[in-house]
Amino acid sequence: MSLLTDLAATPGVIAAGEYSYRGDRFTYEGQLDEEKARMASIMCRATTMAVHMQTNMLKSLQADCGCAPARGWIVRGEKFSVCVIANVFCFIDNSATSLNEVMHYLRENVTGQEGAMV
DSSP: OOHHHHHHHSTTEEEEEEEOTTSSOEEEEESOOHHHHHHHHHHHHHHHHHHHHHHHHHHHTTOOOSOOSEEEEEEEOSSEEEEEETTEEEEEETTTSOHHHHHHHHHHHOSSOOSEEO
C-alpha cells in the first residue's frame, strides 16, 4: 500500500494527497472530488512556499528560532485540520481522529523532510 492509500484509509482522514513543488502535478485519495483536490494541492503548495520564505527570513536575521528549514505546517480549525509535511498533505476531521496520531504517522513515513515543524 502507498502512503496516500494508508492515510486515506485512516478513520477521520478526509483526504490525503501529494503535490509537486513545481505546481504542475498532484495525486490524491479520499473524499474530495478532482477540482477540490486540485485546489487543495495549490493551497498547500502556496502555503508551504510562504512558510519556507518566512523561516528563511528569520534565519537570515540570525534568529535562532529553531524553525529553519521548515519541515511542514498545520492549520487546526474548529471542524477540520490541514497537515503538511514535505509535499504531502492530509485533511482530517477533528472529531473523528487524533491530530497527534496522524502527524506521528506523517513524520515516520514521509520521505524528504528536514527541519522543524512550524
